[in-house]
Amino acid sequence: MSTASAVPPAPVQIEPRSWWTRARRHRATPVKYAGLILLAVIILTPVYVLIVTSVKGVAETDPSHAWSLPSLWTLDAWRDAWTQLSPNLANSFKLAIPATLISIVLGSLNGFVLSKWRFPGADIFFTFFLFGMFIPYQAVMIPLTQLFEDVHFPAGIPRLVFAHIVYGIPITALIFRSYYATIPEELMEAARMDRAGMLRTYWSVILPLSAPAFVVAAIWQFTSIWNDFLFAVFLITDPLKWPVTVALNNTTGSLVTPYNLQMAAAILATLPTLVVYVLLGRYFMRGLMAGALKG
Numbered sequence: 333m334s335t336a337s338a339v340p341p342a343p344v345q346i347e348p349r350s351w352w353t354r355a356r357r358h359r360a361t362p363v364k365y366a367g368l369i370l371l372a373v374i375i376l377t378p379v380y381v382l383i384v385t386s387v388k389g390v391a392e393t394d395p396s397h398a399w400s401l402p403s404l405w406t407l408d409a410w411r412d413a414w415t416q417l418s419p420n421l422a423n424s425f426k427l428a429i430p431a432t433l434i435s436i437v438l439g440s441l442n443g444f445v446l447s448k449w450r451f452p453g454a455d456i457f458f459t460f461f462l463f464g465m466f467i468p469y470q471a472v473m474i475p476l477t478q479l480f481e482d483v484h485f486p487a488g489i490p491r492l493v494f495a496h497i498v499y500g501i502p503i504t505a506l507i508f509r510s511y512y513a514t515i516p517e518e519l520m521e522a523a524r525m526d527r528a529g530m531l532r533t534y535w536s537v538i539l540p541l542s543a544p545a546f547v548v549a550a551i552w553q554f555t556s557i558w559n560d561f562l563f564a565v566f567l568i569t570d571p572l573k574w575p576v577t578v579a580l581n582n583t584t585g586s587l588v589t590p591y592n593l594q595m596a597a598a599i600l601a602t603l604p605t606l607v608v609y610v611l612l613g614r615y616f617m618r619g620l621m622a623g624a625l626k627g
Contacts, residue, residue, distance in 0.1 A: 386410060386596035393591035409592035413583070413600055416593075419572065420579035421600070426489050427564075427575055428557045428604075431496040436549040438497070439504020440542060444534050446505065447512040448520055458509070464502040469562045477567065488573040492564060496557045504549045511545035512538065547615040555605050576601045 381398050386409050388402040446458050480491050515538065523533040561577045568574055571582075583590070583597050 382595045382599055385591050386413075386599060388592050390590060390592060395591070409590070409596040410600075412593050413596040416583065417576055417579055417597055417600055420574050420576040421604075423489060423573055424558055424575040424577070424604070427492050427496070428554050431493045431500065431557050432550055432553040434493075435497045435500030435553050436504050436546060438501050439549055440508045440539075440546070441534070442501065442505040443508025443510075443512050443545075444538055445530075447509045448515075448533075448538070449530055458505075462502050462506060464499065465506075469499075473562075473566050480567075488568055488570060491567045492560075492575070495563050495567065496553075496560070500553050500556070504553065507549045507552070508542070508545050511542070511548075515541060544615060547612050551608055551612055554608055558605055 384401060385393055385398060387405050387407065389404060389406055389408070392400075392402055392404075442461075446454055446461075476495060479485075480487075485491055485494070519537050520533065523537050528536065558575075559577060560575075561581070564575045564578045565581075568578070571579075580594075580597050580601050583594050
């Protein structure tokens with residue numbers, strides 16, 4: 333009995349790209365870079381106006397000369413801005429750092445329970461849990477103030493910290509829940525086989541893998557809390573306890589607007605968030621993509 337030898341399949345012929353495709357790609361490259369350069373110029377134009385105006389004297393800060401370079405470079409506006417805003421910058425750090433840390437820790441715990449330790453009605457509970465993200469600040473201002481007064485909550489920065497922790501829990505829980513859904517269930521099963529409880533599993537298995545999610549939640553929370561104006565101006569009446577966003581709003585003069593002072597103060601107020609993005613920005617997209625793969 334003879335067996336027929338297998339005939340190898342014919343190789344697939346891949347047609348080379350036509351000269352038109354190659355030419356179109358070469359033509360598209362300069363157009364693409366030109367578009368990117370144009371977008372960069374548009375985005376960086378306000379930054380140029382900020383920096384140039386901040387190193388001008390008061391006599392040169394007329395809006396009609398906003399694009400021109402200063403005839404005399406001076407740092408007087410920067411010194412005045414630092415003198416005025418340094419106490420308020422300290423207040424913003426006292427607000428943003430504890431509120432960010434507490435909210436991301438609570439968000440991590442909630443995200444872990446909602447993603448790995450399922451219970452009846454977990455999805456419905458999480459849906460209602462997320463409604464907190466869509467409640468506008470204006471809707472809770474008066475009830476929140478009355479609650480603080482009724483329970484004699486400490487005034488000033490502690491009230492702001494508590495408000496931002498509560499408002500930050502839904503978004504941080506969403507970030508961590510989406511990220512923890514990508515962690516293999518085999519790790520959870522191995523922890524159960526080793527008789528690890530919920531907290532032990534979280535501390536020994538989940539937490540060491542959570543760095544990308546913590547970076548994403550920390551950047552989000554720190555930026556949101558640092559840039560907040562409405563809660564701060566409504567809950568704090570003492571100017572000595574204002575965060576920098578509220579103090580920045582009060583750098584306008586009564587008769588003459590010191591544009592150089594305002595521009596220097598605006599740059600000082602944005603530097604902390606800029607530093608956070610520069611140091612942790614590469615981990616931000618990595619954590620977002622990790623949490624977007626599943627869940």
